[in-house]
Amino acid sequence: NGVTTYHEEIGCALYQVNKIAFMRLLEKVTYSTTSEGGSGGGGHGGFLTCHVLDTANGIPAAGMKIELYRYVEDDNNNNNETSMKKQLIETFITNSDGRLPNGPALSGCNFTVGQYQWKFYVGDYFARFANSRITGTPFLDVVPLNFGLDDPTDHYHVPLLCSPWSYSTYRGS
DSSP states (O other): OOOOOHHHHHHHHHHHHHHHHHHHHHHHSOOOSSOOTTOSSSSSSOEEEEEEEETTTTEEOTTOEEEEEEEEEOTTOOSSSOOEEEEEEEEEEOOTTSBOTTSOSEEGGGOOSEEEEEEEEHHHHHHTOTTOOOOSSOSSOEEEEEEEEOOTTSEEEEEEEEOSSOEEEOOBO
């Protein structure tokens, strides 16, 4: 019914204040450039991973090209409006298990709060199969996935389950 009790409202407000304070403090903390306590190169300990599964063939999507972009402010914008542009971070080719070949895509000082985009080249991947029914223009070619990272202490895992005609994703663990 949307009605909350006084205690529920106070609990929700305190949670939000705590989250805001946490995010403001993280902006003030400087990142270490050395590995302390096994954190792998400084930062707050969070990292980003990816896994691609080919649901049409029941296998990991080995050899799929993936690009990771970060959205950054566009300094060349003359309209005095805030606009964002994509900046390529890295291009990956998935390994035999459908994962990134060298571990996390982002970790340490490179793992920062913000908006990101994965680009999955599913059309090219499925066109390689001899039994593929893709002839000509694929139904799915490049699958863009926009997502945000808001906690630099957390592990963000982004799996993609795909076929030539559909895909699904979620925040994994």
